[in-house]
Amino acid sequence: MNAHHPLALTQLAADEKSAQVTDWAARIGWVVGILLFIALVYWLMREGWKWRGTLQSDLPELPSAPSEPGATKLELTGRYHGSTTAGQWLDRIVAHGLGTRSRVELTLTDAGLDVVRPGARDFFIPREALREARLDKGIAGKVLAEGGLLIVTWAHGDKLLDSGFRSDHAAEQAAWVEAINNMIDSTENHSTTETEGAR
Missing domain, CATH: 1.20.5 (Single alpha-helices involved in coiled-coils or other helix-helix interfaces)
Known part of the structure; x- marks a missing residue:
């Protein structure tokens, strides 16, 4: 055809x-x-x-900021990238909204670290709960260049937690590490003095 x-x-x-x-x-x-x-x-x-x-339901409720937090030492805006078990950067903590990433407004006061998160649950880290601040490159689900994250280690209940923050102005994070660690040293020295005085 x-x-x-x-x-x-x-x-x-x-x-x-x-x-x-x-x-x-x-x-x-x-x-x-x-x-x-x-x-x-x-x-x-x-x-x-x-x-x-x-x-993680055994983790206590998160503390709230005191009505009189004292003098403000530092402030920053940026992002909250989550919390993990201290020293285990992949062991994400999700209880009480700690796993929710969000914008953040951090304020360091005489009383501790106030973490305000628009659209997520706010929390407060009391001065006596602070253990260490450092610059690091990663936390569960987020890896940046070396020193890109501000990691704050703190005690909550019987756990030590690492919480990761990234400032909108990364250059200011080093000042935060210094200020938080100085506050921790001051708190420890004060506690030691009080203990020795009580003997």
């Missing part, structure tokens, strides 16, 4: 239309399959998050 015969052209057009319909069905099937897979992964992640929160 001649390739240019009207019947042959009609058959070719019909075959092309049929192939297109088959392709669309396959594509829709793939899209639905991928969406279901994404939904499953999201559900598993959510369940894992809830399970981790259940495991």
Whole structure:
């Protein structure tokens, strides 16, 4: 049969239309399959998050800022990147909203470190709970250049936690490390003096 015969052209057009319909069905099937897979992964992640929160349910409620925090020493705005068990940068803490990343406004006062998080739960780290401040490169889910994160180690209940912050002006983070560590040294010296005086 001649390739240019009207019947042959009609058959070719019909075959092309049929192939297109088959392709669309396959594509829709793939899209639905991928969406279901994404939904499953999201559900598993959510369940894992809830399970981790259940495991950490023994963590006490977070302290609130005192009504009279004393003089303000430093302030910064930036991001809160999460908290982990101290020294274990991949062991994320999710209880009491500590796993929620957010914007942050940090204020260091005579009483301690006030962590205000728009859209997330605020908390306060009392002066006597502070253990160390340092610059580091990573915390669970976030890795930056060396020294890119301000890590504050603090005691909460019977756990030591590392909380990671990133200032909008990274250059000021070194001053925070110095100020927090000086505050810790001052608190420890004061406690030692009081203990010796009581003897």
